[in-house]
Amino acid sequence: MIKVESLTKKYGGFTAVDDVSFTAQPGRVTGFLGPNGAGKSTTMRIMVGLTPASSGHAEIAGRRYADLPNPGLEVGVLLDASAQHAGRTGREILTIAAQTMGLPKGRVDAMLERVSLTPTEANRRVRNYSLGMRQRLGIATALLGDPAVLILDEPANGLDPAGIRWMRDLLRGYADQGGTVLLSSHLLHEIEVIADDLVVIGQGRIVAGGTKAELLAAAGTLVRTRDLPTLSRALVAADLHFVESTGALRVEADPDVVGEVALAAGVALTELRSADGAGLEEMFLELTAETQRDQKSEGVAA
Amino acid sequence: MTAVAVETEVGRTTRPTPARIPMSRIIGVELRKSFDTRSGFWLLASVGILAVLATAATILFAPDDAITYDSFGAAIGIPMAIILPMIAILSVTSEWSQRTGLTSFTLVPHRGRIIRAKLTVALGVGIVSMLLAFGIGALGNLLGAAIVGVDPVWDIVGGDFAGLILFQILNMLIGFMLGVLFRNSAGAIVGYFVYGFVLGTITSVLAATQEWFEKAQPWVDFNYAQGALTDASSMTGENWAQLAVTGLFWLVIPLAIGLWSVLRSEVK
Known part of the structure; x- marks a missing residue:
């Protein structure tokens, strides 16, 4: 269980994290979603005491x-897989962490196996690791103390598709056993497939939050046809709200309603489906676009 | 800093509250961290290697009448004054330069405890290194005297040993102070050379040319006051007072500022 209340972090005049509140529940994977520089990492650093909060x-x-008293046994943290001494071996990094937490030696080997790092790889120095191997090592460090809470910042970065699949299964299993998982990402699709709950952050502020089902359900229907003008007129006549997006219409109604309108208007459809996540994606793209504009005009550091 | 286990209403999982990480364990981990990289290992190994080289050089190059324990002590003291502070600097700055602090300071969320452990390890390494250096120097003195065919001269006496160790410990503390102040390996190392060598040269030139500074020097120049420790048995009360006064301004105050900023800074 993670509870964040009114967290704010100001750097001079720049507010990196602005009154952020959310809860990550046990037994669920909470996705912390936002474009680069939205304040995800800063929020996570504040949560584990690496960055002092301005308030909250x-x-x-x-x-x-x-x-x-011994955080490693209660919270597994992975903030940046590359933040390791390049001259240490993977095994040594785990050994130091295990020694700090007071864990038996055998735990290190068990964790190496759990994240599929071979003994040869584990004895290599981290400077020779790929980003994917570093992520695995970082996840091994986080899991070492068998904590009930995981806080992972962009853990899928650098993993190959098989690795992403592996991590998804691992975190799913972790949550199913009652663990609390908070993971951040700047990729909507990555988080869509694994999270139960979503917290969306943009420019330091929470812009949306709730279960994934809720956020996706709000999206309506996506309909595609070669005869957009006729369908548009029919939808207006039926008093349905819609927006046009790249050759398709997103209608604020259920698919069967839209289908009937199209049938009555005699329009042949090429696609008709529930617009899963389309609304979320639009919101997310908007956020990303805003951030990029800001970076160009004001030069705000990410 | 007492962590009281408060029963909370949230505890869904009924795990026992783990015990607080003991200080001895943190010290053990910090000791391990100073050995377990190639650079760390060789830095520590170089203490022994350079002591042997300095001893060998003294036997080879010192005139026969200078084959005394004091000559060996002085020769070994020079590399020690460089290596030991580096060990102290890197133990602190690598947490930032190598970004390992991200892990260290989350596993032990009290930076003061880690910094205290580092200081303990650095000082322990310093004292052991000095004892080792004295041992190597003594062997060199025996060997050198045997080679030139004279009786070995043991002219470092009781209090001098303590003075020399304190001299090197102060150098290490200067390194540690620069480490917490800069939190950057390159910056702190350059800082140490400026502090120890550039500043020392400037003040000695100033003392040689400006009469007023020559009088003031013992009370304002830490390097100068520290130098008295190399002949500790003849130090006066005034010498100790000068060491304390200059140490306060050149070491204690900047160290306090450094520690304060370490505890409050952001670890990225």
Whole structure:
């Protein structure tokens, strides 16, 4: 269980995190979604005490992070897989973490196996690791203390499709056993396939939140036809709201309603389906576009 | 810094609250971290290697009447004054330069404890290194005296040992101070050379040319005051006072500022 309440972080005049509140529930994977520079990483760093908040606070299992007596046993954290001493071997990095948490030696080998790093790879220095191997090592470090809460910043970065699949299964299994998983991503599709709940952040502010089902359900119907003008007129006549997006219409109604309107108007459809996530995607693209404009005009650091 | 296990209403999982990480374990981890990379290992190994080289050079190049324990001690002291502070600097700055702090400071969310452990390890390594260096120097003195055919001269006495160790410990503390202040390996190392060598040269030139500075130097120049420790048995109360006054301004105050900023800064 992670509870974030009114977190704000200001750097001079720039507000990186602006009154962010959300909860990540046990037994669920919570996706923390936002474009690059939206404040995801800063929020996560504040949660684990690496960055002091300007105001607000975060709690994990009912306590401030700094009050956890041995955090590694309660919260698995992966903020940046590349933030490791390049001269240490993968096994050594896990050994240091295990020693800090007070875990038996055998735990390191078990974790290496769990993330599919071979003994040869584990004995290689991290400077020779691919990003995907670093992510696996980072996930192994996070899982080491068998914590009930996972906080992962962009864990799928650098993983190949098989690796992403592996991580999805791993996190799913973790949540199904009652664990709390919070993972961030700037890729909607990546998070759509794994998260139960979504928290969407843009320019430091929460712009949407809820279960994935809720957020996707709000999207309406996507309909495609070669005769857009006729269908548009019919929809207007039927008093249905819609927006046009790249050769298709997104209608705020159920697919059967739209189908009947099209049939009555005698329009042949090429596609008719529930617009899963289309609304979310539009919102997300808008956020991304805004951030990019801001970066160009004001030069705000990501 | 006591972590009291408060029963909360949220606890869905009924796990026992783990015990607080003991300080001894953090020190053990920090000790391991100073050995477990190639650079760290060779830095520590170079303490022994350079002590042997300095001893060999003294036997080879020192005139016969200079084959005394003091000559060996002085020769070994020079590489120590460079290597030991590097060990202290890198133990702190690598957390930032190599970004390992992201893991270290989340596994132990009290930076003060990690910094204390690092300081303990650095000082321990420093004292052990100095004892090792004295041992190597003593062997060199025996060997050198045997080669030139004289009786070995043992002219470092009781308090001098402590003075020399304190001299090197202060150098390490300067390194540590620069480490917490800069939190960047290159910056802190350059800082150490400026502090120890460039500044020292400037003040000695100033003292040689400006009479007023020559008088003031013992009270404002930490390097100069610290130099008295190389002959600790003849240090006066005034020397100690000068060491304390200059140490306060050149070491204690910047160290306090550095520690304060380490505890509050952002780890990225």
